[in-house]
Amino acid sequence: MLRIAIDCRMIGSGGIGSFIHELIPFFLENNQCLLIGTHEQCMDFVRLSNVEFCYCDVKPFSLQEMFNFPQDVLDAIHKYDFYFTPYCNIPSGIELPIFSTIHDIVFLDVKGLTGTLGRIGRKFFYKRAVNYSEEIFTVSEFSKERIQKQLKCKKPLPVIYNGVSTYLTEPFESEVEKNDQILFVGNIKKHKGLKVLLDAFEIAGTKGFSSKLVIVGNKDNFRTGDEETVSRLNKMPSEKVQFTGKISNHQLKTLYAQSKFLVQPSLYEGFGIPPLEAMTVGTPALISDIPVFKEIYGDFPVQFFKSENAEDLAEKLLNFDAKKVDISEIGKKYSYKASAEKIIETLTNYKK
Secondary structure, three states: OOEEEOOOOOOHHHHHHHHHHHHHHHOOOOOEEEEOHHHHHHOOOOOOEEEEEEEEOOOOOOHHHHHOHHHHHHHOOOOOOOEEEEOOOOOOOOOOOOOEEOOOOHHHHHHOOHHHHHHHHHHHHHHHHHHHHHHHHHHEEHHHHHHHHHOOOOOOOOOOOOOOOOOHHOOOOOOOOOOOOOEEEEEOOOHHHHHHHHHHHHHHHHHOOOEEEEEEEEEHHHHHOOOHHHHHHHOOOOOOOOOEEEEEEEEHHHHHHHEEEEEEEEOOOOOHHHHHHHHOOOOOEEEEHHHHHHHHOOOOOEEEEEEOEEEHHHHHOOOOOOOOOOHHHHHHHHHHHHHHHHHHHHHHHHHH
16 A cells, blocks of 8 residues: 555646546555645545545645745655655655656747746746656656657656546436537647637638537637637637637536537647547547647547648548547546556555
């Protein structure tokens, strides 16, 4: 049995929060764990016998985290054997072996996502995680190669793939009917490829493509991205392009199931989980042929289009072949159970 202190402070904040929330039940199967976070973040697990809870509301990447982390939290952590964080933020004062996670280094690889200071700051935290950690987990062979190159990382980089979130595997109460819509799940930042999708959507529309484009997210929140794309979205009629606003997991699951197919036109990802989520509920995916998507989805019945090529994407939109998705095969390859087991194996081997 291992004794692991786990940083839960990002639960409830997007993909990384889901990542750690899904891993924890498998960590708890045969190990003693300290969960560090707020009551709301840890409430799903704190009643179990092999769990201790340590309240901490210090913000990740804050000055307090780096220079003045609470001593009572450090005292609790130091009763354990390992410290695991689902991201690259590491509090000061931890004297245990640290194992962190770098999902991608998109802000270093893709120009224009942040200013010079933002890029320098992110690189500082990535490098800090590399320096402080015994090993760094990442979520694809692609991300591993980029971390080794950009950060000159010589430490072990075990690959632990993302898995299927539990809520997506639960059956619907009744059958969900398909609507005449395609789905985009992401944001407006350059690397998500929304501009390419809009170009293709307009081209396909001149050739008879009539499906609605549904974009998961709040339109106002998209204003932090590419202003040109925002301007285009504002001019597009609501009967053709719809923003969902903030939605629950259940609503997202229903949208996946209702859509004819998901379009994921990303220019860069560390993993890219929406195609996995869509296929889990039986909805096929049309995705760009970037290297990481070839790695993650090459064995599944997805359809690829040439990355950044709006003409090719438009052609694929018009002639999409909705192949049946074998859900059982997805779970065999990508599961949080398998990822948790690899983390535990890594920690066990380190202890030996």
